[in-house]
Amino acid sequence: MNKPLIVIFAAICLDAVGISLIFPILPRLLEDVTHTQNIAPYIGIMTALYAAMQFVFAPVLGALSDNLGRRPVLLISLAGAAINYVIMAFAPQLWMLLLGRAIAGLTSANISVATAYITDISPEDKRARRFGLFNAMFGIGFIVGPVLGGLLGDHWLRLPFIAAAVLNGCNLLLAFFVLPESRTPSRQKINLAVLNPLRPLRWVFSMKGLLPIVLVYFILSATGEAYGTCWALWGFDTFQWNGLWIGLSLGAFGVCQTLVQIFLPGPATKLLGERWAAITGIACACIALVTMAFANQGWIVFAIMPIFALAGIGTPAFQALATRQVDSASQGQFQGVLTSAVSLASIISPLAFSTFYFAVQKEWPGAIWLSVVVVFAIAVPLVLLGTRTAHPMQVANA
Template sequence: MSTSPKRIKFILFLIVFTDMMGFSLLFPLFPKTLEFFLFKGDDVLFRMFYSAANLLSFGGDTKYTFVLFGGILGSIYSFLQFIAAPIWGRLSDHSGRRAILIFTTLGNTIGYILWLFSSQFWMFVLSRVITGMMGGNLSVASAAMADQTDEKSRAAGMGFLGAGIGLGFVMGPLLGGISSQWTFLDFLHQEGSVVVFPASAFFAILVSLLTVILVYIFLPQNKPEVIPEKEIHPFLSLGKIESRNLVRISLLNLLFVLSFSGFEFVVNFFLSDSFHFSPKEIGFTFLYIGIIIILVQGGVVRRLSGKISEKRISLYGALLVVIGMGLLVSLGTSFAGLFVSLFFLAFGSALVNPGLSSFASLESGRGDLGRSLGLFRSFGSLGRAVSPVVFSLLYFQKGPSLAFFVSFVLLIGFGILLFTQKEKTT
């Protein structure tokens, strides 16, 4: 079997596509799923979460309780990704990308099986804990892509990988919304043995199994040479990292993810609450966002790669997301204003993400890509761990307008700091 770099890149594209599709299936279902558990309210762990939400509410509007509830749950998931992603990345430097990808995708499958049978809230939380712990796939896949590229083609490779992520991001919510209307497993839900929307969870299991098969059959083993390191988690050795640029770029990633993922998290609830979108309609909204991301990362980024710097690609993206968030704050209550702002936000983020990833990878040695990109992704996961609680609390207190305005201000700060960031040291 041929293991040419071109073939491996396409396999990595398929891996992140199926992995992201399985992960994002839940997005349009999240509001209604949490409402289901709020309605049941018969679980000890549920009552603990609900008490935490009440402690954080400070008199906020109770109609947003499920938003804050989801924020707490989302933060737990992302905090586990923050812990796990660099560990998987570092282990992949030692053991090879293929072995770690097989392990993490199998773990995701187990998490989705638990999701299917989550008739109780504690089982749903456990499923999110497992999938959060297995959340190192993107850092390992990014390192594998970096293995196949040189410095000039790095941004194009990351853009191609980003297109796979974007396509999965499109198909996941779309199929999640569509599969929520499938009824062939509803009899199990009526018996109380499975979660609400069981067909969607079942579909996520199938998609995750497909990812395992793709990795096992098609991805060749690769064991790069590495520099020995005692600390497996890069946060334990931040002071020893030679490239201070890498640390600063990772901090920029934290700020961008904190501000942008806060918007990403609450927009599901915003569409459900303000526009009364069904899971299927939320899915089609994500389709719109994802198509833009695919076209930009699969076309625009690949054409810009090698012609302008990774920093400049990211700066163009930062400008667009600031414009988009500003439009959302001022015009987002109208249907037209919503979709115009989403266009700029999707276009901009599609430039920032591969631009920053490539920027970070250029600050690492060939044998240290897993650790370096694990550090970079870990800072992003830390942002995702903080943002759900912070932005759902803002949403809880004042509705979506305050949450989106804070995101707008943070994105302006990100753009300014990115502008002052030095490019690769020599």
């Protein structure tokens, strides 16, 4: 593995640790700042604000990375995240916390620019494997982060935010001193139209072949949100799991999926091709979800965990497939649009799935997983019919 890949993977892992280590103590911080115990609305506002800013500005920063190069935009993003955590570490008032989250959302190009960077330096036949490693590094960060955040938060409520700022500072230094540019910046003057947040979205809608890709990305992200929204509720209502068992089940799933994404996307795409590897991942998820819908004993969930984790080959395969739908000059803009789709899913999906769950909670909690299967089913024809572009599409001037 070459040095740029190691730097990108390390940066993404550290970034995920920085994001997730604040999860265990954010409620207590909001209680401290707002002087109220009813902090659920404030958590919702902060989550929605971050996602909304990311939805609007990720395509802009992705397009800028096509013009300026990946490295400077990634440095701006990492600096913005570090500033956000410094503000949150010392913010005495709610509006300052909201300002920090807005800055973090505005500069949240880490994922889209890092994905474009990997696309720049990876041959097509290696992209699925590398995207699998990319997702695995992010997953490892999300496993380590909450544990570290909980330990630090017990010593001082603000300490996890300082740790997150330090981690992002290390990320910034690592990228500044070690990461080379993966793409020759354009020598032309930046077209100010690039800064229009609606321009990349208009571009996608004008290119009919790209819309199915974006919709599949939205669906895959939306279904992923369902697990975080409903898993704990379903475990308690169906099996009377306590916090320990809910944590063990999520931890087992995280470990299994990380192993799958490290070792299997490359061989799976070589054997099946990117399109059918993506379909296979969706099929494995649907088999596991149907089993969970009808499960009446907790051990069944752990028994099907390997099948559930095999769904992890689908996303890297589809990411590799998506990169071939546009040319190299527009990868940053395209990855920014895909990040916007993820952000939109993170706003809409929790509300939709939680509403459905509470509608079926008393009669049949497991029905929530059948609703996820229905959403997955919409993605199948989009993958099969919407990824047949023979030649990468060029950037539209509009």
